[in-house]
Amino acid sequence: MNGMTKIVKTIAGISFPFIVIYGLYVIAHGHLTPGGGFQGGAVVASGLALILVAYGSKWAATKIKEHDLSLLESVGAIGFITVAFFGILFGGVFFSNFIVGTDLLFGGIPLAGAADINTGGTLPLMNFAVGLKVIAGLFGIVFIMALAISKKEESA
Amino acid sequence: MLTKRDYAAVAFLTIITVFLMFSMLLIHPFGSPNASAMDQYIIDNTVEETGANNGVTSVVFDYRGFDTLGEATVLFTAVAGVIMIFRRLKK
Numbered sequence: 001m002n003g004m005t006k007i008v009k010t011i012a013g014i015s016f017p018f019i020v021i022y023g024l025y026v027i028a029h030g031h032l033t034p035g036g037g038f039q040g041g042a043v044v045a046s047g048l049a050l051i052l053v054a055y056g057s058k059w060a061a062t063k064i065k066e067h068d069l070s071l072l073e074s075v076g077a078i079g080f081i082t083v084a085f086f087g088i089l090f091g092g093v094f095f096s097n098f099i100v101g102t103d104l105l106f107g108g109i110p111l112a113g114a115a116d117i118n119t120g121g122t123l124p125l126m127n128f129a130v131g132l133k134v135i136a137g138l139f140g141i142v143f144i145m146a147l148a149i150s151k152k153e154e155s156a
Numbered sequence: 157m158l159t160k161r162d163y164a165a166v167a168f169l170t171i172i173t174v175f176l177m178f179s180m181l182l183i184h185p186f187g188s189p190n191a192s193a194m195d196q197y198i199i200d201n202t203v204e205e206t207g208a209n210n211g212v213t214s215v216v217f218d219y220r221g222f223d224t225l226g227e228a229t230v231l232f233t234a235v236a237g238v239i240m241i242f243r244r245l246k247k
Contacts, residue, residue: 030210030213030217031206031207031208031209031210031213031214032208032209032210033210034210034212036210036212036213036216036217038227066239070235070239073232073235077228077232080224080225080228081225084221084225094221094222095218095221095222097205097206097207097218100205100206100207101207106207107207108207109203109204109207110203110207110208110209112203115209119207119208119209120206120207120208120213120214121206121207121208121218122217122218123206123207123208123213123214123217123218126217126221126224127213127217130217130224130228133228133231133232134231137231137232137234137235138231140235140238140239141234141235141238144238144239144242144243145238145242147242148242
């Protein structure tokens with residue numbers, strides 16, 4: 001799959017950072033605003049897919065390997081389960097929110113009606129893990145399909 | 157000319173439609189759930205127990221974390237399946 005015209009590449013390059021920052025914002029504020037790891041990860045993955053389509057899978061294959069994507073997805077999954085298992089260790093039950101109410105990062109409890117990013121306990125950590133997993137997973141699916149198409153075009 | 161197969165399809169669809177209509181009439185009215193004790197508990201306690209302003213996220217990642225774990229597993233399985241199929245096609 002070759003890249004598209006210079007117009008498409010330029011527009012994709014301009015809009016890419018905004019899409020990625022918006023997706024990361026949705027992930028980071030998952031415990032405060034609508035959205036979360038799944039939704040923000042899908043936004044970031046769609047931005048990456050935009051770049052992939054605009055620049056072509058040959059160019060993308062020189063920048064990133066599919067092995068890295070599967071590694072990132074595994075890191076996300078293992079992080080998610082690790083936080084859940086730490087709930088057994090410190091809170092007594094699986095998925096226990098052991099951070100909230102302590103002095104650790106994200107340990108605060110919000111005042112009524114006020115939003116504070118330093119709250120939520122394990123929720124932001126799980127949002128980050130799931131976001132990483134969704135970014136790598138969804139982009140990995142698109143990337144591998146694009147690579148398969150380009151290989152098929154070469155052999156045809 | 158209608159065949160036996162067409163009559164069977166119409167009868168099947170009619171039965172399904174009747175059951176769906178009855179279940180639609182029996183559904184509780186919009187905005188008034190049948191069992192609201194758990195909803196009220198989550199609304200009252202989500203900020204103190206999870207420290208999150210977003211009640212939906214506190215349900216998805218805390219109260220019903222197992223659901224999210226299953227969802228993540230579904231995504232993992234989907235990616236593994238796609239990679240398995242397209243790796244053979246790539247070579």
